[in-house]
Amino acid sequence: MITRKSRREIDEMKKTGQLLASIHEQLRDFIKPGITGHDIDKFVEKLILDNGAIAAQIGYQGYEYATCISVNDEICHGFPTNKVLKNGDLIKVDTVIDLDGAYSDSCWAYVVGEGSKEVTDLMDVTKEALYKGIEAAQVGNRIGDIGSAIQKYVEPKGYSVVREFVGHGIGPTMHEEPSVPHYGVAGKGTRLKEGMTITIEPMINTGTWKSKMDDNGWTARTQDGGLSCQYEHTIAITKDGPEILTLQKD
Ligand code: MF3
Numbered sequence: 001m002i003t004r005k006s007r008r009e010i011d012e013m014k015k016t017g018q019l020l021a022s023i024h025e026q027l028r029d030f031i032k033p034g035i036t037g038h039d040i041d042k043f044v045e046k047l048i049l050d051n052g053a054i055a056a057q058i059g060y061q062g063y064e065y066a067t068c069i070s071v072n073d074e075i076c077h078g079f080p081t082n083k084v085l086k087n088g089d090l091i092k093v094d095t096v097i098d099l100d101g102a103y104s105d106s107c108w109a110y111v112v113g114e115g116s117k118e119v120t121d122l123m124d125v126t127k128e129a130l131y132k133g134i135e136a137a138q139v140g141n142r143i144g145d146i147g148s149a150i151q152k153y154v155e156p157k158g159y160s161v162v163r164e165f166v167g168h169g170i171g172p173t174m175h176e177e178p179s180v181p182h183y184g185v186a187g188k189g190t191r192l193k194e195g196m197t198i199t200i201e202p203m204i205n206t207g208t209w210k211s212k213m214d215d216n217g218w219t220a221r222t223q224d225g226g227l228s229c230q231y232e233h234t235i236a237i238t239k240d241g242p243e244i245l246t247l248q249k250d
Protein backbone atom coordinates (compact mmCIF):
# COMPACT_ATOMS: atom_id res chain seq x y z
CA MET A 1 0.00 0.00 0.00
CA ILE A 2 1.27 3.45 -0.85
CA THR A 3 0.45 6.08 1.75
CA ARG A 4 0.20 9.79 0.99
CA LYS A 5 1.26 12.24 3.65
CA SER A 6 -0.41 15.42 4.80
CA ARG A 7 1.42 18.74 4.84
CA ARG A 8 1.88 18.30 8.58
CA GLU A 9 3.44 14.85 8.16
CA ILE A 10 5.73 16.15 5.44
CA ASP A 11 6.83 18.98 7.72
CA GLU A 12 7.65 16.45 10.45
CA MET A 13 9.69 14.46 7.94
CA LYS A 14 11.42 17.69 6.96
CA LYS A 15 12.49 18.22 10.57
CA THR A 16 14.21 14.84 10.68
CA GLY A 17 15.51 15.45 7.16
CA GLN A 18 17.07 18.75 8.16
CA LEU A 19 18.81 17.10 11.11
CA LEU A 20 20.19 14.47 8.76
CA ALA A 21 21.28 17.15 6.27
CA SER A 22 23.17 18.99 9.03
CA ILE A 23 24.98 15.76 9.94
CA HIS A 24 26.17 15.36 6.34
CA GLU A 25 27.26 19.01 6.32
CA GLN A 26 29.39 18.32 9.41
CA LEU A 27 30.95 15.25 7.76
CA ARG A 28 32.46 17.43 5.02
CA ASP A 29 35.22 18.61 7.37
CA PHE A 30 35.31 15.52 9.55
CA ILE A 31 36.28 13.10 6.78
CA LYS A 32 40.00 13.24 6.10
CA PRO A 33 42.93 10.88 5.65
CA GLY A 34 43.79 8.97 8.84
CA ILE A 35 40.31 8.47 10.25
CA THR A 36 38.40 5.19 10.10
CA GLY A 37 34.87 4.19 9.18
CA HIS A 38 34.27 3.52 12.85
CA ASP A 39 35.25 7.13 13.67
CA ILE A 40 32.66 8.36 11.16
CA ASP A 41 30.01 5.98 12.47
CA LYS A 42 30.53 7.08 16.08
CA PHE A 43 30.54 10.77 15.07
CA VAL A 44 27.22 10.33 13.22
CA GLU A 45 25.64 8.24 15.97
CA LYS A 46 26.53 10.83 18.61
CA LEU A 47 25.05 13.68 16.56
CA ILE A 48 21.84 11.68 16.06
CA LEU A 49 21.48 10.89 19.77
CA ASP A 50 22.53 14.37 20.96
CA ASN A 51 19.65 15.77 18.90
CA GLY A 52 17.07 13.49 20.48
CA ALA A 53 16.73 11.20 17.47
CA ILE A 54 17.16 7.45 17.00
CA ALA A 55 19.79 5.83 14.78
CA ALA A 56 17.20 3.77 12.93
CA GLN A 57 19.58 1.44 11.13
CA ILE A 58 20.76 -0.12 14.40
CA GLY A 59 18.77 -3.32 14.86
CA TYR A 60 17.16 -3.11 11.43
CA GLN A 61 17.14 -6.74 10.25
CA GLY A 62 20.06 -7.33 12.59
CA TYR A 63 22.22 -4.49 11.20
CA GLU A 64 24.55 -3.25 13.95
CA TYR A 65 25.65 0.25 13.00
CA ALA A 66 24.19 3.75 12.73
CA THR A 67 25.68 4.13 9.26
CA CYS A 68 26.57 2.14 6.20
CA ILE A 69 30.04 3.14 5.05
CA SER A 70 30.89 1.86 1.60
CA VAL A 71 34.38 2.48 0.21
CA ASN A 72 35.53 2.54 -3.45
CA ASP A 73 34.13 -0.63 -5.13
CA GLU A 74 31.61 -1.23 -2.34
CA ILE A 75 28.16 -0.32 -3.69
CA CYS A 76 26.18 -0.21 -0.46
CA HIS A 77 25.70 -1.64 3.03
CA GLY A 78 29.41 -1.51 3.85
CA PHE A 79 30.20 -1.94 7.55
CA PRO A 80 32.12 0.76 9.42
CA THR A 81 35.55 -0.78 10.15
CA ASN A 82 38.84 0.12 11.81
CA LYS A 83 40.58 0.35 8.45
CA VAL A 84 42.24 3.75 8.07
CA LEU A 85 40.88 5.78 5.17
CA LYS A 86 43.52 7.02 2.80
CA ASN A 87 43.91 9.91 0.43
CA GLY A 88 41.77 9.43 -2.69
CA ASP A 89 39.29 6.93 -1.22
CA LEU A 90 35.68 7.42 -2.34
CA ILE A 91 33.36 6.83 0.59
CA LYS A 92 29.58 6.79 0.80
CA VAL A 93 27.97 7.40 4.17
CA ASP A 94 24.33 6.31 4.37
CA THR A 95 22.14 6.66 7.44
CA VAL A 96 18.49 6.67 8.47
CA ILE A 97 17.22 8.64 11.44
CA ASP A 98 13.96 8.56 13.31
CA LEU A 99 12.93 11.79 15.01
CA ASP A 100 9.66 11.51 16.91
CA GLY A 101 8.45 8.70 14.66
CA ALA A 102 9.28 10.33 11.33
CA TYR A 103 12.08 8.86 9.20
CA SER A 104 14.56 10.35 6.80
CA ASP A 105 17.23 8.62 4.77
CA SER A 106 20.19 10.19 3.00
CA CYS A 107 23.46 8.88 1.63
CA TRP A 108 26.24 11.25 0.62
CA ALA A 109 29.57 10.63 -1.09
CA TYR A 110 32.86 12.09 0.08
CA VAL A 111 36.37 11.89 -1.23
CA VAL A 112 39.10 11.49 1.37
CA GLY A 113 41.65 14.24 0.75
CA GLU A 114 42.27 14.72 -2.96
CA GLY A 115 40.34 12.57 -5.44
CA SER A 116 41.54 11.38 -8.86
CA LYS A 117 39.69 12.66 -11.91
CA GLU A 118 38.04 9.23 -12.20
CA VAL A 119 36.62 9.65 -8.70
CA THR A 120 35.51 13.26 -8.99
CA ASP A 121 33.93 12.70 -12.43
CA LEU A 122 31.96 9.73 -11.06
CA MET A 123 30.83 11.82 -8.09
CA ASP A 124 29.68 14.66 -10.37
CA VAL A 125 27.72 12.31 -12.65
CA THR A 126 26.12 10.49 -9.72
CA LYS A 127 25.00 13.69 -8.00
CA GLU A 128 23.58 15.03 -11.25
CA ALA A 129 21.83 11.67 -11.80
CA LEU A 130 20.13 12.09 -8.42
CA TYR A 131 18.90 15.55 -9.42
CA LYS A 132 17.69 14.27 -12.83
CA GLY A 133 15.66 11.66 -10.95
CA ILE A 134 14.28 14.22 -8.51
CA GLU A 135 13.30 16.52 -11.37
CA ALA A 136 11.19 13.69 -12.85
CA ALA A 137 9.35 13.14 -9.54
CA GLN A 138 6.38 15.31 -10.52
CA VAL A 139 2.71 14.78 -9.78
CA GLY A 140 1.20 12.94 -12.76
CA ASN A 141 4.48 11.33 -13.85
CA ARG A 142 5.14 7.65 -13.19
CA ILE A 143 7.82 5.77 -11.24
CA GLY A 144 9.42 4.72 -14.55
CA ASP A 145 10.01 8.37 -15.43
CA ILE A 146 12.42 8.68 -12.50
CA GLY A 147 14.56 5.68 -13.45
CA SER A 148 14.42 6.51 -17.11
CA ALA A 149 15.68 10.06 -16.51
CA ILE A 150 18.60 8.70 -14.48
CA GLN A 151 19.49 5.94 -16.92
CA LYS A 152 19.29 8.22 -19.96
CA TYR A 153 21.65 10.67 -18.32
CA VAL A 154 24.18 8.16 -16.98
CA GLU A 155 24.58 5.47 -19.63
CA PRO A 156 25.61 7.65 -22.61
CA LYS A 157 28.51 8.85 -20.46
CA GLY A 158 29.75 5.26 -20.17
CA TYR A 159 28.64 4.62 -16.58
CA SER A 160 26.17 1.98 -15.40
CA VAL A 161 23.16 2.01 -13.05
CA VAL A 162 22.95 -0.59 -10.27
CA ARG A 163 19.81 -2.75 -10.58
CA GLU A 164 19.70 -4.79 -7.36
CA PHE A 165 19.20 -1.89 -4.97
CA VAL A 166 16.43 0.66 -5.38
CA GLY A 167 14.84 3.65 -3.67
CA HIS A 168 11.69 3.25 -1.62
CA GLY A 169 8.76 4.89 0.05
CA ILE A 170 9.49 6.25 3.54
CA GLY A 171 7.53 7.97 6.29
CA PRO A 172 6.57 6.59 9.69
CA THR A 173 8.59 3.49 8.66
CA MET A 174 11.98 3.18 6.99
CA HIS A 175 10.86 1.22 3.96
CA GLU A 176 7.41 1.49 2.37
CA GLU A 177 5.96 1.01 -1.06
CA PRO A 178 6.64 1.91 -3.80
CA SER A 179 10.02 0.65 -4.97
CA VAL A 180 11.88 3.31 -6.90
CA PRO A 181 14.29 1.74 -9.45
CA HIS A 182 17.00 3.99 -10.88
CA TYR A 183 16.50 2.49 -14.36
CA GLY A 184 13.33 1.90 -16.30
CA VAL A 185 10.92 2.96 -18.98
CA ALA A 186 9.36 6.41 -19.10
CA GLY A 187 5.58 6.39 -18.71
CA LYS A 188 5.53 2.99 -16.96
CA GLY A 189 4.78 2.08 -13.36
CA THR A 190 2.83 3.60 -10.52
CA ARG A 191 1.56 7.13 -11.02
CA LEU A 192 3.13 9.73 -8.72
CA LYS A 193 0.67 11.56 -6.54
CA GLU A 194 0.76 14.52 -4.20
CA GLY A 195 1.89 13.53 -0.70
CA MET A 196 4.00 10.53 -1.66
CA THR A 197 7.35 10.51 0.15
CA ILE A 198 10.16 8.47 -1.38
CA THR A 199 13.91 8.11 -1.53
CA ILE A 200 15.86 8.46 -4.74
CA GLU A 201 19.32 6.96 -4.31
CA PRO A 202 21.10 6.06 -7.54
CA MET A 203 24.20 3.88 -7.30
CA ILE A 204 26.36 4.53 -10.36
CA ASN A 205 29.37 2.44 -11.40
CA THR A 206 32.37 3.07 -13.66
CA GLY A 207 32.20 -0.51 -14.99
CA THR A 208 29.53 -3.18 -14.80
CA TRP A 209 26.34 -2.61 -12.80
CA LYS A 210 26.54 -6.19 -11.57
CA SER A 211 27.32 -6.75 -7.93
CA LYS A 212 28.54 -9.54 -5.70
CA MET A 213 27.80 -10.03 -2.05
CA ASP A 214 30.48 -10.17 0.65
CA ASP A 215 30.52 -13.11 3.09
CA ASN A 216 28.99 -10.83 5.73
CA GLY A 217 25.69 -11.12 3.84
CA TRP A 218 25.27 -7.32 3.69
CA THR A 219 27.94 -5.57 1.71
CA ALA A 220 27.51 -5.44 -2.07
CA ARG A 221 30.49 -4.57 -4.25
CA THR A 222 31.03 -4.32 -7.99
CA GLN A 223 31.76 -7.63 -9.72
CA ASP A 224 34.59 -6.12 -11.75
CA GLY A 225 36.17 -4.09 -8.94
CA GLY A 226 35.17 -0.78 -10.58
CA LEU A 227 34.21 2.24 -8.50
CA SER A 228 30.68 2.84 -7.27
CA CYS A 229 29.15 6.09 -6.05
CA GLN A 230 25.81 7.00 -4.46
CA TYR A 231 23.87 10.06 -3.39
CA GLU A 232 20.43 9.82 -1.80
CA HIS A 233 17.75 12.29 -0.81
CA THR A 234 14.38 11.80 0.84
CA ILE A 235 11.79 13.80 -1.10
CA ALA A 236 8.11 14.64 -1.01
CA ILE A 237 6.04 14.88 -4.16
CA THR A 238 3.97 18.05 -3.94
CA LYS A 239 1.76 19.98 -6.32
CA ASP A 240 4.53 22.59 -6.47
CA GLY A 241 7.07 19.95 -7.53
CA PRO A 242 9.50 17.68 -5.70
CA GLU A 243 10.50 18.95 -2.27
CA ILE A 244 13.90 17.75 -0.99
CA LEU A 245 13.50 17.00 2.72
CA THR A 246 17.21 16.24 3.28
CA LEU A 247 18.51 19.29 1.40
CA GLN A 248 21.93 20.48 2.58
CA LYS A 249 23.42 23.96 2.61
CA ASP A 250 25.89 24.67 -0.22
N1 MF3 B 1 19.80 3.59 4.16
C1 MF3 B 1 19.44 2.38 3.45
C2 MF3 B 1 18.47 2.71 2.35
O1 MF3 B 1 18.76 3.58 1.60
C3 MF3 B 1 18.95 1.33 4.37
C4 MF3 B 1 20.10 0.65 4.93
S1 MF3 B 1 19.69 -0.93 5.41
C5 MF3 B 1 20.29 -0.99 6.97
O2 MF3 B 1 17.43 2.12 2.20
F1 MF3 B 1 20.08 -2.16 7.41
F2 MF3 B 1 21.54 -0.69 6.94
F3 MF3 B 1 19.68 -0.13 7.71
Ligand code: CO
Pocket residue numbers: 094095096105106107201232
Ligand atom coordinates in the same frame (compact mmCIF):
# COMPACT_ATOMS: atom_id res chain seq x y z
CO1 CO C 1 19.84 5.25 2.65
